Amino acid sequence: xxxxxxxxxxxxxxxxxxxxxxxxxxxxxxxxxxxxxxxxxxxxxxxxxxxxxxxxxxxxxxxxxxxxxxxxxxxxxxxxxxxxxxxxxxxxxxxxxxxxxxxxxxxxxxxxxxxxxxxxxxxxxxxxxxxxxxxxxxxxxxxxxxxxxxxxxxxxxxxxxxxxxxxxxxxxxxxxxxxxxxxxxxxxxxxxxxxxxxxxxxxxxxxxxxxxxxxxxxxxxxxxxxxxxxxxxxxxxxxxxxxxxxxxxxxxxxxxxxxxxxxxxxxxxxxxxxxxxxxxxxxxxxxxxxxxxxxxxxxxxxxxxxxxxxxxxxxxxxxxxxxxxxxxxxxxxxxxxxxxxxxxxxxxxxxxxxxxxxxxxxxxxxxxxxxxxxxxxxxxxxxxxxxxxxxxxxxxxxxxxxxxxxxxxxxxxxxxxxxxxxxxxxxxxxxxxxxxxxxxxxxxxxxxxxxxxxxxxxxxxxxxxxxxxxxxxxxxxxxxxxxxxxxxxxxxxxxxxxxxxxxxxxxxxxxxxxxxxxxxxxxxxxxxxxxxxxxxxxxxxxxxxxxxxxxxxxx
Numbered sequence: 001x002x003x004x005x006x007x008x009x010x011x012x013x014x015x016x017x018x019x020x021x022x023x024x025x026x027x028x029x030x031x032x033x034x035x036x037x038x039x040x041x042x043x044x045x046x047x048x049x050x051x052x053x054x055x056x057x058x059x060x061x062x063x064x065x066x067x068x069x070x071x072x073x074x075x076x077x078x079x080x081x082x083x084x085x086x087x088x089x090x091x092x093x094x095x096x097x098x099x100x101x102x103x104x105x106x107x108x109x110x111x112x113x114x115x116x117x118x119x120x121x122x123x124x125x126x127x128x129x130x131x132x133x134x135x136x137x138x139x140x141x142x143x144x145x146x147x148x149x150x151x152x153x154x155x156x157x158x159x160x161x162x163x164x165x166x167x168x169x170x171x172x173x174x175x176x177x178x179x180x181x182x183x184x185x186x187x188x189x190x191x192x193x194x195x196x197x198x199x200x201x202x203x204x205x206x207x208x209x210x211x212x213x214x215x216x217x218x219x220x221x222x223x224x225x226x227x228x229x230x231x232x233x234x235x236x237x238x239x240x241x242x243x244x245x246x247x248x249x250x251x252x253x254x255x256x257x258x259x260x261x262x263x264x265x266x267x268x269x270x271x272x273x274x275x276x277x278x279x280x281x282x283x284x285x286x287x288x289x290x291x292x293x294x295x296x297x298x299x300x301x302x303x304x305x306x307x308x309x310x311x312x313x314x315x316x317x318x319x320x321x322x323x324x325x326x327x328x329x330x331x332x333x334x335x336x337x338x339x340x341x342x343x344x345x346x347x348x349x350x351x352x353x354x355x356x357x358x359x360x361x362x363x364x365x366x367x368x369x370x371x372x373x374x375x376x377x378x379x380x381x382x383x384x385x386x387x388x389x390x391x392x393x394x395x396x397x398x399x400x401x402x403x404x405x406x407x408x409x410x411x412x413x414x415x416x417x418x419x420x421x422x423x424x425x426x427x428x429x430x431x432x433x434x435x436x437x438x439x440x441x442x443x444x445x446x447x448x449x450x451x452x453x454x455x456x457x458x459x460x461x462x463x464x465x466x467x468x469x470x471x472x473x474x475x476x477x478x479x480x481x482x483x484x485x486x487x488x489x490x491x492x493x494x495x496x497x498x499x500x501x502x503x504x505x506x507x508x509x510x511x512x513x514x515x516x517x518x519x520x521x522x523x524x525x526x527x528x529x530x531x532x533x534x535x536x537x538x539x540x541x542x543x544x545x546x547x548x549x550x551x552x553x554x555x
Contacts, residue, residue, distance in 0.1 A: 022476050023504070024077035024128065026068035026186070028061070029142050031086030038087025038150055039064070049166015052513045059165040060087075060178065062513075066167055066505050067182040070458070071190065073501035074465055074492050076474040077128035083186060084142035087150035092157035095342075099176060099451055101431060102146035102185035103193050106135040107206060107214070115472045120206065120214040122191050125473055144189025152176065160342075167509075168530075169456045173344075173375050176451055183457040184446055187464055188435065191216060191471050192447050196229075198433045201239030215471045220422065220434070221252035223415050228252055243424050243434050246283065246368040250419035253470025256463050257418050262495035263462045264411040264420075265442045268293070270384065274401040278393055285385035285439060287372035288452050289344055292442070293382045298333065298357050299403040302394060305334040305350060319346040323353035330354030333402065335394055338363045343383070344374040351381045358383040359402075361391025367426045371439050375453045413441030420463060423449055437463070459536060462496040480504050485548035489541050499536045503527070503545060507552075517553055524549040 032038035041057040053059035064085055072081075084105070090098040104122035111130045114121065123135055123143040135143070151157040164175035171177045194216040195204045203211035213230050220229040222242040227234050229242075242249050251257075270284040270293075291297060308321040320341035323329060334355035336346050343360065350358045358381060362369055369385040386394070394400050414420045421438035423429075432449035444452040445462045465475050476491045480500030491500035510523035528542040537545075 022076045022478075024072045024075040025080045026072045027080050027082050028064055028068060029082055029084040030061070031084055032057075038148075039085060041087075045165075049164065049168040049170055051165050051167050052509075053165070056165075060163075062509065063165050063167065063178050064182055066509060067179055067186055067457075069505035069508050070183065070461075070498060070501045071186055073480070073504045074461070074475055074498055075128070075190070075468065076476055077124070078131055079127040079133050081124045081127070081190075082141050082143045083189065084145045085148070086146075087148050089151045089157075090147065090149040092149065092151055092154075094156055094159050097149055097152060097158035097161075098431070099152070100146060100148045100181050100185040102144060102188045104189055104191075105140070105142045105145045107195065108134045109212065116215070116218065119212055119218060120195055120204075121472070122189065122193065122215070124189065125191050125215065125468075125471060128474070129472060144186065146182075146185045146189060148178075148181065148185075167458060169458055171375065171453050173377065175375070177453065177455075177457075180446070180455050180457045181451065183461065187447055187461075191468055191473065192464065193435045194220065196239070196434070197236075198243055198428045198430055199240060201236035201241075201243065203236075216435070219251050219253040219467075219470050221250050221419060222248060223250050223417070223419060224248045244426050244428055246424055246426065246438075247415065247421060247440075249422045249424040249434070249438075250415050251422055251467065251470070252419060253467060255466040255469045256420050257414075259463060259466045259494055259496075260411055260414050260418055260420050263443075263445075264413050267407040267410040267412045267414075268295075268442070269405045269407070270298075270386075270402065271405050272400055272402050275397055278397050278400070282386060282390050283368045285369040285371040286442065286444075287343065287347075287374075287383040287385075288444075288454065289372070289374050289376050290347060290379040290382050293357075293384055293404055295404045295406060297382050298384070300331075300333050300356065300401070302333045302335050302359055302398065302400040302402055303329055304395065304398055305329055305336045305353070305355065307349065316340075319349045319358075322349055323355075326353040331356060332399075333357040333359055335359045335361060335391070335398070337361050337391070338385070342374050343372040344376040344379060347379045347381060347383050348376065351379060355381060357381050359394070360385045361394065362386065362388045364388060368440065370425075371444075371450055371452070373450060413438055413445075458502055459499055459534075460495075460497050465492055465496055482507050482545070482548035483552045485551045487541065487544045487548050489537055489545070497536075499531065503531075507549075521549055521553070 030039050032040040039060050043056040045056045051059050053062045106123035107120040108126035109120050113129045153162045163178045164171045195214045205211045218230045269281045272279050305319050306325045307323050317337045318340045319336035334350045365388050367387050369387050372385050423436040423438045436449040437445045437447050480487045480489045480503040489500040506527045514520035528545045531537045532542045
């Protein structure tokens with residue numbers, strides 16, 4: 001039995017063929033075809049970050065197909081996975097924006113080879129397990145529907161930012177890495193998505209035969225009550241409470257738990273040591289800019305930062321202009337308020353005044369505090385974000401002595417038993433709650449709800465393949481191949497490294513973009529140099545890539 005989730009009407013575009021017989025084939029359905037917009041945008045563009053496209057639309061399609069090749073190399077399926085994509089305006093303000101949205105277009109249950117009867121599976125996974133296309137609807141063929149923000153960077157849509165279409169992970173200041181976002185959104189459509197009401201906790205009734213769980217939700221777990229969301233004793237009210245309680249919602253699947261220590265850092269605690277009346281541990285969000293926080297760079301005294309007077313002649317505390325109390329903040333951790341300007345501007349002003357770190361107090365209630373977004377390679381001080389309530393506590397007790405403490409056993413972003421946390425903010429975010437890893441994970445993960453420049457999805461998709469395996473996906477654990485030739489580079493390694501998938505994706509791109517065999521060979525030579533320089537492969541593997549490239553030229 002099947003049920004449609006999202007409607008779409010998309011035009012079929014070409015897809016690359018994979019050399020590896022077990023690899024899934026992802027096919028792009030270009031929803032912008034013939035419109036002159038989005039993926040069809042003819043605006044001239046200079047090749048950037050290894051992307052050879054010469055128009056905006058070409059560069060977008062190259063990134064999208066590269067992402068599909070990466071996921072296709074990682075996953076096994078004999079049934080093509082049809083992925084619809086288009087650009088349009090998504091939710092926007094001058095200071096924030098939805099970068100993309102995606103999900104399954106169909107769900108299926110009780111099909112041949114379904115691992116668990118009576119629950120829903122996203123169409124891509126269901127097709128792979130059944131071995132046939134369970135939803136052959138000519139007028140609506142997509143298994144996954146994805147949309148991306150076409151207004152990014154406009155005055156009313158995260159002004160000052162732009163999409164970065166490079167494939168090298170070297171996102172410039174103000175850039176949003178399109179490859180990371182595409183990998184993230186396709187990741188939702190492949191199964192990183194639970195089908196239940198985020199506010200009520202009620203399972204969804206897609207076919208009029210009663211509420212049912214799904215393959216993702218089967219692995220959700222309440223570590224306060226010690227029961228899974230699929231337990232007969234689990235109630236909608238309990239699930240709803242769990243989904244808005246930080247640290248209580250975790251993933252119970254064994255593969256994610258077993259690989260967590262390969263991916264996550266040891267847990268750190270942001271700790272107040274004085275004054276005694278407020279001593280203890282506090283929740284915090286990290287920053288996408290500057291160095292990671294540690295005991296070495298975030299131990300000291302927190303003082304208030306003051307900047308230039310506002311229109312009323314009053315000093316402000318948002319650090320949006322140069323600080324006026326540089327003597328007081330020099331060598332200290334500086335407390336500033338959220339609002340008015342971007343986080344990197346605040347950090348730059350704190351840094352210029354001699355502050356050694358920044359603590360941003362939120363200006364709206366909510367817990368846990370989100371991460372600080374933005375990018376600026378010139379920021380060299382660490383920064384964190386605390387809640388509105390904790391910010392008020394700090395202000396009432398300044399100066400405050402703080403440090404970070406490292407646990408030798410427990411993991412950052414996992415509970416005390418090693419189960420990895422899912423995103424559960426105190427205020428439900430319909431598009432983010434539940435169907436993401438928590439922002440507490442360190443390092444940041446691909447499937448967290450906010451864009452993080454530190455993610456390098458062209459090489460590493462961290463715990464996402466492990467989560468897919470917990471749901472029933474089969475993955476490719478073998479070596480990357482060019483044609484029938486074995487490069488000896490693992491397609492997928494434990495912990496989510498996908499260097500072999502990168503080799504296969506680049507082979508496809510080099511073949512499709514090269515105008516002659518010599519340019520194809522040079523493209524692959526450059527690839528193995530990049531991988532060797534990054535220490536992602538060893539010299540013998542680089543040699544094997546070149547041997548396979550030469551072999552692939554033979555008729």
